Amino acid sequence: MNPHPIATTFTRLFGGQPLLVRSPGRINLIGEHTDYNEGFVLPAAIDKEMILAVGRNGLDRCRLYSLDYQQQLEVPLQELRPSQTGWANYLLGVVDQLQKAGYPLQGFDCVFGGDIPMGAGLSSSAALECGTAFALSELFDLRIDRQLLIRFAQKAEHTFAGVQCGIMDQFASVMGKEGHALQLDCRSLDYTYFPLQLQEYQLILLDTQVKHSLASSEYNTRRLECEQGVAAVRRRHPHVQSLRDVSPAMLQEAAAELPPLVMKRCRYVLDENERLLQGCELLKMGDIPGFGHQMWGSHAGLSSQYEVSCSELDFLVNFAKEQAGVAGARMMGGGFGxxxxxxxxxxxxxxxxxxxxxxxxxxxxxxxKHYEVAIRGGTSILNPDQVA
Structure with missing residues (x-):
């Protein structure tokens, strides 16, 4: 995104030259519904991003302006609470987390906007939270470690936005690396970069423009089904804490105690982790068609085993399978749209x-709707020569 409108709006509203920060959205290449089972995910930061312009104001308050909504909000730093202005909570929640952690924040101004499509599952909220945390750390010379910034951003979404998200979105936004996917271990938070040398291929998102109401209730049901599977395996293998610890043989031992539906859900999670690990090896070898094959398998599992797809998503994946030059396709995100x-x-x-x-x-x-995306680096400062 061109940062120029953000910078000029800041100067018009507040005066002075701001510090400029970019914070990207993300895709997840493979590894869906594995995060809460302490498995692996494979996100990557993309070239759709939030741009924030920030500056000190010498006051006891923060003054926030959303370029996309054309709205301004002013909040005293000592009176932070969730706002009726929805977009503001992603910034205020971060300010609240930093203050509670004892960081000496002062009054500041912020103008922000972005080109991350809203509601498309590209994590615009995480990008805004991470951008805010990083910008304030830089503005006030707080020198906060990147992994701690990620935690503050995640907690901000829990407390002020009211969304009990995992950590993948914030992790990918902050830790993304240009031209690489990021394999994240959701148990230890260890991570490894894998080259994403697409060669003659590119990544295209097709947006169904639907979000079925089943999403939240079925998400909770899937978590319970996975926990039921873990509990049955644990009776034979007390060390088991999550499906991450379960082998196919261990799961089969518990088959007589589990409903077939729960077995199907658990098998999907085991298979998806394995697909991801194989996919990373294929990326190391530069085998993009091979990686695409894992994507087809991922969608098949999400649709028939985990049953979180919908007719619109299945239609688009089946359509892609029939087209020339498509190496792989899958639904991305929680499902049902x-x-x-x-x-x-x-x-x-x-x-x-x-x-x-x-x-x-x-x-x-x-x-x-469709979006073409390229893989970019994580949250960073924009230099003056990057402002057109």
């Missing part, structure tokens, strides 16, 4: 998109 992630040869991109829109419109009467 959102985007599919597609690995498409650049030479076939135009034909792929030209066919996808009309096919989806005919099937569902909904105009399909």
């Amino acid at each position: 959102g985007c599919t992630l597609n690995l498409v040869k650049s030479a076939n991109k135009e034909a792929f998109l030209a066919a996808a829109g009309p096919a989806y419109l005919q099937a569902f009467g909904i105009a399909l």
